[in-house]
Amino acid sequence: MTRLDRYIFRQLAVALLAVTIGLAALVWLTQSLRFIELVLDRGLSFLVFIELTGLLLPSFFAVILPITTFVVCLFVYVRLDSDRELVVMRAAGLSQWRLARPALALAGGVVVLCYALNLWLVPASQAAFRAWQFEIRNQLAAILLQEGVFSSVGDDLTVYARYRDRDGTLRGILVHDAREAGAPVTILAEAGRITPGPNGPRVTLENGQRQQVERVPPPPGSPPGTAPGSRLTVLSFSENSVDLARASRSEENRYRNAQERTLDELFHPDPAERVPDRDLKRFLAEAHQRLAGPLNALTFGLVALATALTGQFRRHGGGLRLFTGILVVVVLLAVGLTIGNLAARQSRVIPLIWVNALLPGMLAAWVISGLPAWVQGLFTRRPRLPAPDAASAPSP
Structure with a gap:
């Protein structure tokens, strides 16, 4: 790499680092707002908040890096052209591809980094993030309870408390437990308290009623096809306890989504999991997106170079060329x-993932190599010739 290449590459690398960190910090702040309540109102420690939200950063970087590569390449090369530095470099005999070499080196490095993120770091961070969510919902369910709100602990357990005393005692409690299939239970109690249990947190209830709807088989002699009936059982108690942790599910048998799985697990899922056909299609699409996604950094970089190196930005339609490059990336x-x-x-749509990742870059490389004259004329504003003066027109 020559001194001139290092000069351009240094500007590109510094700008890429600044823009990527700034944009990732902005996205992180917007996404972490939903976890601030766990710290302020629910008692979750700040270190756990930092760890939980920090696990989202690898996925942010994997999405942001191709976009910031385009922005940085376009900004730096347009500035070099505005300062007439590209004019001097071309006068020294540098070709378009020689000028593009630092940006291509940067884009290649971003492609390698994105592959490391997509194939290793993002699945690991997503798995850790989902594990944290699972633990908060099941083992730390006590911090999810809020007075005056129906708090869902999983999909089949709902807890409501009218208000909470300063000592932590809950007043006016309703618990709806549908974890046992076919026999939902509704519990009403005057007071209760969150206490630790062998399987996780539990709520100890005082002075209440336990209502359960049970299915009753049809009586003997009923016609065939008679639907079973139901029976409401009401039990009053002075003290009772309900586990808030979902003991029927554990971290080992927690179903993992496509973002948590490695590339090998996406292409070859374990038959013992009995993955539905719908999820198999998602896994296959996710695997191809991980393999094709990093190539967008190179494609977007080529689009930026095609925009910046093939026209001037002070005249002759440069604004139209700049707008076209930005519009192309937005459409992509x-x-x-x-x-x-x-x-x-x-x-069957999966091949289009690769077409969208490769074809625009090939077209941009063709533009950098040189467009035919008729294509260049579409982006060049031709000067208008002045109208002939009637006084100076020759007499017949």
Whole structure:
């Protein structure tokens, strides 16, 4: 790498680092707002908050890096052109690809980094994040209870407390437990307290009623096909306890989504898990998106170079060329999201993931190499010739 290459590459690298960190911090702040309540109102420690939200950063970087690569390459090369530095470099005999070499080196490094994120760091961080969520919902369910709110602990357990005393005692409690299939239980109690239990936190209830709906088989002699009946059982108690932790599910048998799985698990899921066909399509689409996604950094970099190196930005339609480059990347992002959603439902759409990642870069490389004259004329504003003066027109 020559001194000139290092000069351009240094500007690109510094700008990429600053823009990526700034944009990732902004996204992190917006996403972490939903966890602040756990710290302020629910008693979750600040270190756990930092660890929980920090696990989201690898996925942010994997999405942001291709976009910031385009922004940085476009900004730096447009500034070099505005300062006439590119004019001097071209006068020294440097070709378009020689000028593009630092940006291509940067984009190649981003591609390698994105592959490391997509294939290793993002699945590991997502698995750890989901494990934290599972523990908070099941083992730390006590911090999710809020007075005056129906708090869902999982999908089949709901707890309501009218208010909470200063000593932590809950008043006016309702618990709806549907963890036992076919026999939901509703418990009403005057007071209760969150206490530790062998399987996790539990709520100890005082002075209440336990109502359970049980299915009753049809009486003997009923016609065939008679539906079973139901019976309401009411039991009054002075003290009772309900486990808030979902003992029927553990971390070992927790179902993992596509973002948590490694590339090998996406292509070859364990048959013992009995993954539904719908999720198999999602796994296959996720695997191809992980393999094709990092190439967007190189594609977006080539689009930025095609925008910045093939025209001047002070005259001759430079604004139109700049707007076209930005619009192309916005369209590619929108098309990529659409194709990803379609591929998760229809596997035959998966080849379009690779087309969207590779074809725009090839077209941008063709533009950098040199467009035909008729194509260049579409982006060049031709000067208008002045109208002939009637006084100076030759006499017949």
